[in-house]
Amino acid sequence: xxxYEDGAYEDWNAERAAAIIAAGKDREGPLLPILHGFxxxxxxxxxxxxxxxxEALNLSRAEVHGVVTFYHDFxxxxxxxxxxxxxxxxxxxxxxxxxxxxxxxxxxxxxFGETTPDGRVTLEPIYCLGLCALSPAALIDDRVVxxxxxxxxxxxxxxxxx
Amino acid sequence: MSLHLTxxxxxxxxxxxxxxxxxxxxxxxxxxxxxxxxxxxxxxGLYWLxxxxxxxxxxxxxxxxxxxxxxxxxxxxxxxxDGAHRLRVGRPEDLPFLKRQTRLTMARxxxxxxxxFEDYQAHGGLEGLRKAIEIGPAAIVEAVTQSxxxxxxGAGFPTGIKWKTVADxxxxxxYIVCNADEGDSGTFAxxxxxxxxxFCLIEGMAIAGxxxxxxxxxxxxxxxxPHAVAAMEAAMTAARRGGMLGRAVLxxxxxxxxxxxxxxxxxxxxxxxxLLQSLEGKRGTVRAKxxxxxxxxxxxxxxxxxxxxxxxxxxxxxARGAAFYRDFGMGRSRGTMPIQLAGNIRYGGLAExxxxxxxxxxxxxxxxxxxxxxxxxxxxxxxxxxxxFPRALFDTPFDYESFAARDGLIGHGGIVVFDDTVDMKRQxxxxxxxxxxxxxxxxxxxxxxAIRGAETIDKIxxxxxxxxxxxxxxxxxxxxxxxxxxxxxxxxxxxxLSAIRHFPEDFDVTPHRVAAE
Numbered sequence: 231x232x233x234y235e236d237g238a239y240e241d242w243n244a245e246r247a248a249a250i251i252a253a254g255k256d257r258e259g260p261l262l263p264i265l266h267g268f269x270x271x272x273x274x275x276x277x278x279x280x281x282x283x284x285e286a287l288n289l290s291r292a293e294v295h296g297v298v299t300f301y302h303d304f305x306x307x308x309x310x311x312x313x314x315x316x317x318x319x320x321x322x323x324x325x326x327x328x329x330x331x332x333x334x335x336x337x338x339x340x341x342f343g344e345t346t347p348d349g350r351v352t353l354e355p356i357y358c359l360g361l362c363a364l365s366p367a368a369l370i371d372d373r374v375v376x377x378x379x380x381x382x383x384x385x386x387x388x389x390x391x392x
Numbered sequence: 393m394s395l396h397l398t399x400x401x402x403x404x405x406x407x408x409x410x411x412x413x414x415x416x417x418x419x420x421x422x423x424x425x426x427x428x429x430x431x432x433x434x435x436x437g438l439y440w441l442x443x444x445x446x447x448x449x450x451x452x453x454x455x456x457x458x459x460x461x462x463x464x465x466x467x468x469x470x471x472x473x474d475g476a477h478r479l480r481v482g483r484p485e486d487l488p489f490l491k492r493q494t495r496l497t498m499a500r501x502x503x504x505x506x507x508x509f510e511d512y513q514a515h516g517g518l519e520g521l522r523k524a525i526e527i528g529p530a531a532i533v534e535a536v537t538q539s540x541x542x543x544x545x546g547a548g549f550p551t552g553i554k555w556k557t558v559a560d561x562x563x564x565x566x567y568i569v570c571n572a573d574e575g576d577s578g579t580f581a582x583x584x585x586x587x588x589x590x591f592c593l594i595e596g597m598a599i600a601g602x603x604x605x606x607x608x609x610x611x612x613x614x615x616x617x618p619h620a621v622a623a624m625e626a627a628m629t630a631a632r633r634g635g636m637l638g639r640a641v642l643x644x645x646x647x648x649x650x651x652x653x654x655x656x657x658x659x660x661x662x663x664x665x666x667l668l669q670s671l672e673g674k675r676g677t678v679r680a681k682x683x684x685x686x687x688x689x690x691x692x693x694x695x696x697x698x699x700x701x702x703x704x705x706x707x708x709x710x711a712r713g714a715a716f717y718r719d720f721g722m723g724r725s726r727g728t729m730p731i732q733l734a735g736n737i738r739y740g741g742l743a744e745x746x747x748x749x750x751x752x753x754x755x756x757x758x759x760x761x762x763x764x765x766x767x768x769x770x771x772x773x774x775x776x777x778x779x780x781f782p783r784a785l786f787d788t789p790f791d792y793e794s795f796a797a798r799d800g801l802i803g804h805g806g807i808v809v810f811d812d813t814v815d816m817k818r819q820x821x822x823x824x825x826x827x828x829x830x831x832x833x834x835x836x837x838x839x840x841x842a843i844r845g846a847e848t849i850d851k852i853x854x855x856x857x858x859x860x861x862x863x864x865x866x867x868x869x870x871x872x873x874x875x876x877x878x879x880x881x882x883x884x885x886x887x888x889l890s891a892i893r894h895f896p897e898d899f900d901v902t903p904h905r906v907a908a909e
Binding site: 258259260261262263265266287293296297300301302303304317319320321322323324325356357358359360361362363364365367369372374375376377 | 403404406407408437439440442574575576577578579580582583608615616617618619653654655656657658659670671672673674675676677691732733734735736737740741742763772776806808809810811814819822826830832
């Protein structure tokens with residue numbers, strides 16, 4: 231559903247944003263689908279899109295801002311070119327994900343919630359991918375990987391983060 | 393010669409290389425000049441064997457697993473011959489893990505092609521919906537009530553009563569909302585069902601629509617499940633084309649159509665009123681009840697909100713009758729429960745069994761103990777807000793009331809196994825931290841209590857005033873339990889208090905060195 235490949239996202243452009251709003255605004259409960267539309271097109275919810283949505287849906291800017299900031303998925307600025315999400319919920323904890331978390335931080339030189347200075351990788355926690363019988367698991371860009379240990383994680387990263 | 397294989401497209405199988413295995417098998421077959429047909433199915437839930445490749449034979453399907461791309465050549469060679477191979481596991485149905493199960497809700501998952509409406513019908517699909525159309529709304533509600541089906545999402549509320557309330561409500565529009573925001577760690581049955589047997593959920597929702605007079609359904613799926621979203625979208629399109637959804641459901645006078653909506657990474661949206669807020673395009677904050685969603689739900693209309701498994705169980709209840717379903721189970725927990733075995737476990741996967749099996753049988757016998765080979769020390773049942781049980785409670789029968797009697801909950805049926813390396817005060821801290829991250833912020837006990845709880849457990853971990861700080865945590869838990877608006881704050885005390893009660897040795901961090909010296 232999400233693609234973080236190089237060049238997969240468009241630069242902000244108001245016309246494109248208006249088209250996304252127009253396509254979604256007549257649905258029942260249109261705000262989340264529209265925000266997901268921005269994420270898919272731009273990789274984040276650009277600030278200038280907020281007043282446009284507010285106007286189209288007859289909401290205040292504050293209401294739209296409140297929704298954008300409530301949900302973990304909606305970024306307010308672009309992520310790195312690749313996004314590594316390691317599951318840190320209980321099932322993966324039981325299978326050693328905290329060791330993998332340390333390994334990733336050391337390997338990438340960043341903490342969770344951060345992006346490498348070259349903009350290549352963003353590292354984030356995720357709480358459950360539903361792969362709990364194959365813990366530990368991660369989502370690397372749009373690829374799910376499980377039954378991870380340091381070696382397998384390194385191999386997958388080498389393939390994915392070229 | 394031609395071969396017919398089934399390979400799962402379930403996210404769990406994909407995460408351990410099912411696509412690569414499928415590609416390698418095609419290459420290997422081509423190299424041998426074999427004609428190869430591959431059907432992509434869901435998973436049977438035998439995850440330690442994934443990717444599980446099955447060959448379709450006259451004697452049924454024969455499984456091989458876990459298969460890696462490197463095994464492809466050898467496997468094709470074996471399949472072209474007598475089928476002998478070191479990865480051969482025989483008929484999956486004959487494996488002890490499956491043999492002990494009673495698959496009702498998940499009967500077709502892993503068997504059928506989730507994109508084929510024809511295959512669904514060839515495996516008994518639509519029997520429930522046809523019956524529902526035949527007997528009409530009142531009799532449907534009566535059958536669901538008589539079956540004893542309770543909400544499989546955790547709260548265990550009787551499904552028939554919920555439906556009756558909506559059926560009796562007068563309104564210009566009504567809705568069926570499926571809560572597919574399965575966010576609990578250790579649970580994956582909703583995901584498996586949506587990826588492996590999506591028509592079953594659509595059928596259950598259509599029956600709910602006919603029973604209550606609702607013409608529109610929404611499936612709210614968490615964004616962490618892109619494969620489930622894709623499977624549901626594809627199935628809905630096929631169902632519409634096949635006349636199962638639309639203005640005349642299977643040619644009847646009932647209209648019903650549905651839509652998939654994707655969440656945005658907020659755990660609290662699994663709480664039914666938060667989910668409704670989110671569907672309406674608002675912050676996913678909890679609504680105070682009453683009014684109940686059955687009276688004033690989505691867009692203030694009467695709404696049935698049920699979990700994936702509850703809705704997906706309805707077709708078999710209608711097809712086989714209420715009594716058939718009710719005859720499984722114990723006490724007030726009727727029928728079967730898809731239980732998910734996860735964490736540090738040898739045979740991780742999905743075990744659908746009648747209520748009443750003990751926790752120990754599930755973890756030790758069916759699950760085979762830990763994957764690490766170390767002793768099982770704690771199991772968390774029911775997600776991040778479920779209690780941690782020690783071995784001493786392994787005789788607890790899996791049933792809503794039995795778990796409640798021991799200050800636990802079965803929730804969505806997820807069991808996460810921990811070995812003896814687990815530090816229970818850290819797990820207690822994680823529960824508080826998780827609650828603080830995911831709190832919607834509407835009520836004070838949850839929003840502030842969780843942060844204060846994590847801070848106080850930090851003090852315990854640091855060995856600071858331990859006894860007094862444990863008392864503070866216990867007090868906070870009482871406030872959260874009785875003062876929170878919803879289950880997020882209200883249930884966080886379960887993992888915290890159970891860790892303190894059952895594993896006190898982990899909290900005893902008073903330095904002993906002084907006494908020893």
